[in-house]
Amino acid sequence: MHKILILIMIPLLYSCIREINPVIIDIEETYLAGEGVFILNEGNFRSGNGSLSFFSYDSLKIFNHVFQDINNRPLGDVPYSMGIDAGMAYILFNNSDKIEVAERNDLKSVTTMKKIVSPRYISFTGGTKAYVTSLYSDSVTILDLLSNSVSGFINLKKSSEAIVALSTKAYVANWAGGNKIMVINTVTDQVTDSIEVGIEPESMVIDKSEMLWVLCNGGWKRENFAELIAINTGTNKIEKRFTFPSVTDSPTCLQINDTGETLYYLHNGVRRMDTGASNLPSGVFISEQNHVFYKLGVNPSNNQIFVTDALDYVQKGRVIR
Template sequence: MKRNNLFRSFYMAAVLFTSSFAFTSCESSEETTPVATTGKGVYILNEGNFGTPNGSVSYYDKDTKQVTHNLFSRNNEDRPLGDVVQSMAMYGDRAFIVVNNSNKIEVVHPETFKSVGVVQDLKSPRYFVFQHNGRGYVTEWVNYGERGQVSVIDLNTYTVTGTIPVGYMPEQMLLSNGKLYVANSGDNTISIINTATNIVENTFQVSDGPSELVQDKDHHIWILSAGKVVYNDDWSAIDYTKTTPGALIKFNTISNGIAATYTLPSNQSIPKNLTINDTKDKLYYNYQGKTYAQPVAATGLSSEVVINRSFYGMEADHRTGNIYGSDNNNFSGDGTVFIYNDEGVKLHEFKAGIGPNSFVFN
């Protein structure tokens, strides 16, 4: 349940994922003993099967190329991490793991992965960001057909101290100069929250289905809009006469306005997995079964294909510039992670858990 670009309702998302068999990762005796992470590595978020608490986190050591699975369960007396591990963010000596269908955020020490707290009673949480003042924010879908919200989290007590109404189905957020930009994927808006007051001070319209945000070297915010998928009355097929195409949008944080909108050529492919390279001058995203590279200085859509395939999840390593992509293998067992350099040459691949959807680099 990485992103709800194709199905615009909780009902259809549930049908999609509960139709998969609830497979679990194979565990050896070594995969049930406690383990610590060291060095510079990559955390892989494995969402697991929808409706089943078999989400997990794996760890890839970039020096040894060794992969450690089930970090949370192994270090917390075999306690399951939860149902649909959505995302993770690092804050000092803690990692905040958003578990979407379990309606919580698990807080762990990133090296030992031992639990240090839980933020509970959330409403379909999606993504988490933090300020360096002990405050965090999490997007929540709440309920289908209702406006979403951003909850304010006290990072010392792990409690919700307030909620901020935003648009429908809020996804990723980005903090810049005291402003929190929230992509509302269920409509066509970005909410701008003043973090000094925790009030939405502005809402601006973009193309349908904004869901992903990155910031470039010049402090422009890039927004990937997925478009709006419309089905016929019995949900048996997509109505392409009403479906809208996705777009890549450049937002100027100085003038506080849209600098450019690059609409993608087809409404029959949903763009996804927007990420930025280590020097923050080139974007990558998946579209029409390929991975495209987009220089931030370009004045139109680039046609450069860097990898001749797309991925379930994809991120660029902010230290090396390598591109990590995943295949969920139809949720029928462990997924696969692929590593490419910035020229699209495959360097390595390995198995992760069920439904690897994103990566966090340390």
């Protein structure tokens, strides 16, 4: 089953996948397994109305409330990200301080891991271990995936956001006001290095040459220029550095295609950039028009691009393919 994970900041997926006009299914019809895309709907802050939707490639239908339908209870308050490993889905809740563990194919709940401080992203480091970043804790949480329990912590002395694992290294971004990428040895669970980058590194990907690309949005105060940086993971040294032209530029959601050759990110629309390019793209690949692009995903099996439209951040949103 091939899936990508896209986030949206409103209670329920509402409208269409562009060009195919699928049927919107609520809880009256059973969720169907198969190839498709999971969409996390953050819901309204402190309302506990976050939900999970699934777009099926097989039936061209969107199934809303799939977790609630199957488990007879709401998903939780602000589901922020989701990871899939070894047949299990791990849903992280930024405001509920928990991780829901469910079977990937039918979404039946396995367990709820509680008291995990503001979890943001999960990275599977091989075997039965995973790392979870945190907005409000100064440590990365280590998970034992066999027992679905916390097995330890790695003190970064700062908050953490995006995380990617490569071989025996995990790269962790210090996002909120930070400018460091921390390097962790995944065998010893020790911090071995730190790399100074731009202000607020918020998303990262690995390309086909095992270069780590880091998108730094410059900070919410817009006092620093945003940057796109390429780091050699063999040396942990910066090899490329692209600075955005205006201090008001605030790019987000760095993604990469299945071959590791093409980068995508949100900046007044969707931008596309070859990893061998000498300059940032000057034009927009997909125009935002009257939409409010919020999150971006690229399907690793067919390179289809999905973008969420948050509309006014209050009413039900849309996902666009």
